[in-house]
Amino acid sequence: MQTRLAGWWAPDREASREKRGADEILNAESQLDTQSPRIRSWYFDKEHSPSKSRIQQYRRRDVPRRIHILGTGSVGKLVAHSLRGIPNPPPITLLFHRRDLLKKWRREGEQIKLTTHKITESRNGYDVEVAAAQRRTHGTEVPLQELYGEETYPGLRPHEIAALNSTTAPTSQDISEPSLNPEEEDDTSDETIHNVVVTVKAASTVSALSAIRHRLTRGSTIIFLQNGMGILEEVNREVFPDIETRPNYMLGIISHGVNSTSSFSVVHAGFGTIALGLVPRYAARQLTNPAEPMTESWAPTSRYLLRTLTRTPVLAAVGFAPTELLQAQLEKLAVNAIVNPLTVMLDARNGSILYNFALSRVMRLLLSEISLVIRSLPELRGLPNVNTRFAPDRLETLVVGVAHRTRDNISSMLADVRKGKQTEIEYITGYVVKRGEEMGIKCVMNYMMLQMVIGKQNLINREEQEDVPVVGTGKSVVRSK
Numbered sequence: 001m002q003t004r005l006a007g008w009w010a011p012d013r014e015a016s017r018e019k020r021g022a023d024e025i026l027n028a029e030s031q032l033d034t035q036s037p038r039i040r041s042w043y044f045d046k047e048h049s050p051s052k053s054r055i056q057q058y059r060r061r062d063v064p065r066r067i068h069i070l071g072t073g074s075v076g077k078l079v080a081h082s083l084r085g086i087p088n089p090p091p092i093t094l095l096f097h098r099r100d101l102l103k104k105w106r107r108e109g110e111q112i113k114l115t116t117h118k119i120t121e122s123r124n125g126y127d128v129e130v131a132a133a134q135r136r137t138h139g140t141e142v143p144l145q146e147l148y149g150e151e152t153y154p155g156l157r158p159h160e161i162a163a164l165n166s167t168t169a170p171t172s173q174d175i176s177e178p179s180l181n182p183e184e185e186d187d188t189s190d191e192t193i194h195n196v197v198v199t200v201k202a203a204s205t206v207s208a209l210s211a212i213r214h215r216l217t218r219g220s221t222i223i224f225l226q227n228g229m230g231i232l233e234e235v236n237r238e239v240f241p242d243i244e245t246r247p248n249y250m251l252g253i254i255s256h257g258v259n260s261t262s263s264f265s266v267v268h269a270g271f272g273t274i275a276l277g278l279v280p281r282y283a284a285r286q287l288t289n290p291a292e293p294m295t296e297s298w299a300p301t302s303r304y305l306l307r308t309l310t311r312t313p314v315l316a317a318v319g320f321a322p323t324e325l326l327q328a329q330l331e332k333l334a335v336n337a338i339v340n341p342l343t344v345m346l347d348a349r350n351g352s353i354l355y356n357f358a359l360s361r362v363m364r365l366l367l368s369e370i371s372l373v374i375r376s377l378p379e380l381r382g383l384p385n386v387n388t389r390f391a392p393d394r395l396e397t398l399v400v401g402v403a404h405r406t407r408d409n410i411s412s413m414l415a416d417v418r419k420g421k422q423t424e425i426e427y428i429t430g431y432v433v434k435r436g437e438e439m440g441i442k443c444v445m446n447y448m449m450l451q452m453v454i455g456k457q458n459l460i461n462r463e464e465q466e467d468v469p470v471v472g473t474g475k476s477v478v479r480s481k
């Protein structure tokens with residue numbers, strides 16, 4: 001049974017703490033317009049309320065309401081669209097990783113369209129900026145001018161630049177009318193980002209965050225809304241190595257079904273939820289040093305984001321305690337480690353893995369390894385019910401349930417493979433294999449699955465490279481060998 005802990009973070013609970021820092025008062029102040037009268041009166045209660053001059057002092061330094069969205073894929077669009085629909089919506093800035101996307105945004109009316117049950121609603125009023133993702137090769141950031149030979153083309157890939165420079169330009173939609181003159185419009189910013197929702201794919205997270213690293217502070221909060229695990233460890237290592245100065249992190253596990261139909265249009269095909277929680281800054285230390293204090297207070301920006309997302313009905317977001325969130329994440333990991341690679345190998349919809357005894361056997365072999373790895377994780381040690389919750393047959397029930405509910409969907413991994421995009425396999429199956437290795441558990445079945453998906457990705461990439469564009473026709477042909 002999942003213990004829903006919605007409300008455990010609520011400010012009135014915080015009130016019981018003896019010592020409240022300036023930040024907490026500041027946050028309370030910022031929330032007054034959305035608080036219930038009970039909470040409102042508490043803050044102005046004689047005994048508890050800070051002096052008037054302190055209130056005024058903190059009011060000036062209110063928690064900034066602007067929310068940046070890094071990644072305008074299907075989840076990014078859903079979040080941006082939903083947030084603009086709430087009463088007194090926060091200002092939203094969409095961060096584009098390529099300048100040509102900005103041009104496209106302008107051309108397409110500066111709006112996001114969300115279709116639910118065949119009804120499309122457009123929303124506008126967004127601010128936009130370009131935050132060109134940093135390219136990395138062999139784990140090192142590559143300066144843009146080194147990579148592209150031209151400083152003025154940040155965010156474009158070498159072949160796109162070559163195409164733009166050539167007189168016989170390609171016909172690709174994305175680069176058909178690029179804005180390459182940086183003088184044309186100042187579309188970048190160096191202002192501090194206080195609240196950011198990261199929705200880019202797991203493998204792009206480090207490079208996307210590197211582009212805005214200088215704008216994030218110890219007081220900022222990043223919410224990661226992504227598939228897979230092991231991303232935060234990578235971000236800590238590559239982007240924010242200093243534990244004391246890194247921003248605050250929150251995690252969200254999203255179960256909404258959303259499909260992009262174009263750069264700024266999305267279909268909300270399946271209603272789900274977002275399980276949200278704080279990632280404790282010192283969690284790793286607590287693991288190795290039990291004397292480390294377990295209580296961590298929420299940063300004002302984290303609480304602001306939690307409040308804002310949980311008051312957005314379409315998102316159905318709920319706050320969870322960190323240990324519960326971790327277990328929910330592992331359940332999703334187990335489901336994704338079965339449905340996603342199997343649907344890639346079968347090139348079929350999620351429902352295809354059901355009612356097929358041969359595939360059930362494959363599923364069970366994979367799940368026996370996944371279950372053992374999860375049940376052996378040191379971070380779950382001491383938590384009640386872990387063995388039952390992550391037993392192979394319980395995980396199988398979860399997988400079958402999700403495959404059945406989403407039987408007509410194409411898994412996100414299959415969609416990526418079909419488009420020749422990098423998949424999240426290394427953050428799903430790869431994570432299971434890696435954690436298994438750390439604990440001396442060999443996951444041979446999952447290792448094979450990992451290699452099969454990577455192999456298929458390579459195959460498709462190679463086919464794409466052999467796809468020779470025929471200049472002038474707007475079509476392409478695959479040259480036979």
Ligand SMILES: CC(C)(CO)C(=O)C(=O)O
Binds near residue numbers: 339402
């Ligand atoms: C649950 C599932 C498999 C639904 O398609 C999914 O999360 C995904 O496609 O990534």
